[in-house]
Amino acid sequence: MSIIETNAADNGVHVEALLGAREAMTAHPAAAQFRFGTTNEWVNGTHSRSTVKDFFGVGEAQTHRQTYVLDTDHPEVFASADNGPTPPEMVLVGLAGCLTAGVASVAQNRGIQLRSVKASIEGDIDLAGILGIDSDVRNGFGSITVNYEIDADASREEIEAVVAQSQKRSAVFDIITNPTTVNVSVA
Amino acid sequence: MNTTTVTIIGAGQAGLAMSRALASRSIDHLVLERGEVANSWKTERWDSLRLLTPNWMTRLPDYRYRGCDPEGYMTGAEVADFLGAYQQSFSAPVLENTEVRRVGRVGEEYVVSTSNGDLRCRAVVIATGACGTPKIPSLADALPGHINQLAPIHYRNPEQIGSGRVLVVGASASGAQIADELQRSGRDVTLAVGDHVRLPRTYRGMDIHWWMDALGLLDEKHTEMEDLNRARRLPSLQLIGSPSKRTLDLNSLSATGVELVGRFAGVAGSKAQFSGSFANQCASADLKLGRLLLAIDQYATDKGLDAEVQRPDRPQPTSVPAAATEVGLADFSTVIWATGFRPNYPWLNQDLLDHKGAIRHDGGVMEQPGMYVLGLPFTRRRKSTFLDGVGPDALELADHLHTHLNTLART
Structure with a gap:
């Protein structure tokens, strides 16, 4: 019997599977082509409902374990019914979810055991943009700040490096920091 | 035959x-x-x-x-x-x-x-x-027609560059050096910074390459690399060789007046768009540099060199300015693509x-x-x-x- 030294850290991330997928998709670039989507339906006022169920990847149609329903609305201060977070808040949710998933994965890959990871995310937005008050003001966030509090078996530099690498490999961080072509049509 | x-x-x-x-x-x-x-x-x-x-x-x-x-x-x-x-x-x-x-x-x-x-x-x-062969991103095609575009292999000296602002894309050795030279010649230079490897010219009184050579980092073999493709893609070192042995980095470029922005990410109408990931690019480069200098200090101690070389002189962290994510291109006359080479x-x-x-x-x-x-x-x-x-x-x-x-x- 041989003794294999295993990586003691367990953040619940299946790193071997991720590394296996990376290897497989290097050999078969087509398998790496994914398409994510959602359907959205207006409910009433500024309230609408998005449903996430199907996506495409690894060469075939895929389905989530269950259907996810996400409502967005605007708060009462905008004279809305506040049936859900605002869409910009959903973007912050996406960024947070993506970066934290990255923190867990990168830490696991580097053998760093996490005990707790907490993030606060804030986006500053000037409504003079979306309300058409000032054409020099953009509609979206002028800036976003993310602050992590991480308790882990690692030095401060190692934790900072994990957070930096998480940003480098984050889809939503890239979506927010770089321009993306968006085509909207009417059936 | x-x-x-x-x-x-x-x-x-x-x-x-x-x-x-x-x-x-x-x-x-x-x-x-x-x-x-x-x-x-x-x-x-x-x-x-x-x-x-x-x-x-x-x-x-x-x-x-x-x-x-x-x-x-x-x-x-x-x-x-x-x-x-x-x-x-x-x-x-x-x-x-x-x-x-x-x-x-x-x-x-x-x-x-x-x-x-x-x-x-x-x-x-x-x-x-x-x-x-220079690797020039397809963004080049979207730039307004009045802009003269060139790669470092075609750059000679500031006299060759017309008046007007200059955008240098890429902050490895070529981009950083050319941005530095053009700014010092009196041009207004904007430098788009993506992935880069920050290094001081000297550390503890010795050339950084002396340390890297001594530590055996330059001799690392392709068979020893966990991710060889990544090692092969690493951008070239952000350095300059000069008689004064000065360090060329984002801090020194800022000090000479170069405007720093994130990775060149898009062109929308008459504006250039730069990535909002600039702060992380700087943080990553600083962290990587910190690890190298720590390894050098460890080596110096292990080899009993601490008394022979100077005391650790860690460079200041990169001071990240509030970088613009959009810059109008009307005043620009030249874009220099220091974006590497392609096979x-x-x-x-x-x-x-x-x-x-x-x-x-x-x-x-x-x-x-x-x-x-x-x-x-x-x-x-x-x-x-x-x-x-x-x-x-x-x-x-x-x-x-x-x-x-x-x-x-x-x-």
């Missing part, structure tokens, strides 16, 4: 090192060169460029720098002279002004078609270098290349027996593209090639 045993394509540092290695093994060969010996050093370097490595780090097979300034940095012209002298030192058989048009396989032999006729041989070594081998069979056009090889040994490549990033070791690093690769590949020729002879 002329015949030889081995054809080497390119008479720069890689081709000449291989020629020397083959000559030592009494293997008959010819070196084909599209221009003159050290052609890119003579025709594709800007006037002020100096090597990033100190002169003492200029060791080729059976030849090295023996001048009176071992701590200095050679100019491009001096590198060209050095390589010319190397060629003459062993009368390397170079055919100048001979352009390769096709490398074809005929049975177990190769036919190299050139602008001066065909050459039959039994092995081919590709030594055309890593800096032949370009129209004269090779495409099945020798990967889906991005790069040569498929294992430590310089190509898939087709008798074909070799050297001088590419991390061919066999971290220093493979260095004037000081191609030598060991050439010697090892010459041994492999020698064995291959013996195998052919036995069949």
